[in-house]
Amino acid sequence: HNVKEWDLKDIVKSTEDHVVFTWGATDPMRKAAKDFKRGEGIYLFDYQGRKYIDFTSQAINNNLGYSIPPSVLEAITKQLTTLPQLYGGLTITEPKAKLAQILNDVTPKDITGFLFPCTGSEANEVAIRAARRFTGKQKILTRYKSYHGGTTGPLTATGDFRRQFGESGVSGFVKFFDLQAFQFQWGQNQQQSVSTYLAYLEETILSENPNSIAAIMVETVTGSAGVLINPPEVIQGIRALCDKYNILMIMDEVMVGLGRIGEMFGFQTYDGIVPDIFTCAKGLSGSFLPLSGVGFRKDIQDYFRTNALGWGTTYQAHPVSCICAYEVIKYMVEKDVVGNVKKLEPVMINRMEELLKKHNSLRQGRARGLFGAFDLVGADGQLIMKSYSDPVPEKVNKFKAKLLENGIQAWVRPPVMHIAPPLIITEAELNDAFNRVDDALNVLDH
Ligand code: PLP
Secondary structure (H helix, E strand, C coil), X not given: CCCCCCCHHHHHHHHHHHCCCCCCCHHHHHHHCCCCCEEECCEEECCXXXXXXXXXXXXXXXXXXXXXXXXXXXXXXXXXXXCCCCCCCCCCCHHHHHHHHXXXXXXXXXXXXXXXXXXXXXXXXXXXXXXXXXXXXXXXXXXXXXXXXXXXXXXXXXXXXXXXXXXXXXXXXXXXXXXXXXXXXXXCCHHHHHHHHHHHHHHHHHHHCHHHEEEEEEECEECCCCCEECXXXXXXXXXXXXXXXXXXXXEECCCCCCCCCCCCCXXXXXXXXXXXXEEEXXXXXXXXXXXXXXXXXXXXXXXXXXXXXXXXXXXXXXXXXXXXHHHHHHHHHHHCHHHXXXXXXXXXXXXXXXXXXXXXXXXXXXXXCCEEEEEEECCCCCECCCCCCCCCCHHHHHHHHHHHHCCEECCEECCEEEECCCCCCCHHHHHHHHHHHHHHHCCXXX
């Protein structure tokens, strides 16, 4: 075993020899992967000491950046030195109790019960299991342009290109279209589109038989597929159809929960809309430690007081992760992190509009809070990639290289470029980042 201090060469060698990458084939993914050594604030530093702004908070998860707040670090350290691990399935602990209490405080009063898996995928597994067991019904309706996680249940629920890997899947999932369709329009204007869309959804519910549908599960703002923002009428319409046909509404807040779009939870941006079950992860613990959460409306929580939910994993409600999340939420409230997001939303929108006017490689931009995306287009004005199995155009690779050269680490998965910096970014830092992206886009223009 190599006991000397590892330099970048050792790290790359072991990665090459032994590390398996996941969504794509290992070799191309490894070659495209970037090394990082440390982080500070919104910045990452590589092994050469070069500095990068993290412009997508990794996978839109490290909402508080790379400098762990001292209060969070202190609580984690204390937990590690007093009770570093306890199986959450059979024990009562202060971290779990405190986290449930603070979530109760920051969510609508109808949502009263919480449990804590590890990942967003697991949280969605729980939501699906709970909806089926509570209603005694099996079907779950989800949308085509969605991502709900990489484990088999949520991957079957997923509609985006990754669902190919879960095709042998789990039974009982039915897909419906999104308001944002590529090949056709639902109507001549927004109002007509929404009303046709909701009529289509009702027709789907009736065709599937409402008595067989446990839940409709949607991302509050569709994230991975490109920040597709649901107009309020769509979310209100889905809520109304759920109420009419006695179907649960599950909102997947894994990406937008914990402040990303300008409220603590994304559904709070839709006046008065409360889901029956919601899931969150990523920002819940600032991603300093793995943790996700599921919130239940009171009658669902009460049902499981006397009926088994029938779910578990060893690391649920891990005490170190739970105390971390509790302190993260406390920090967010004390520092008004959500206020910072609200304050910077107009800067995001202005700068995105400016880039749209300036660069013909961009077609459309969408943003809410600190969550935005551009569609990238080729010389023909069409999306630069039609399908994720298309080869990535050379220009896009040059653009990615230029972004890195300009000190921007961003998640560019064509045809979409996400913009989602840590929520603690300052206005000056945000403007600096946009200036660097602006320059890099010249490489992509025609
Ligand atoms: N749901 C949504 C909306 C997501 O964006 C993600 C991850 O990106 C997940 C679920 C899955 O979460 P995880 O990767 O933590 O399992």
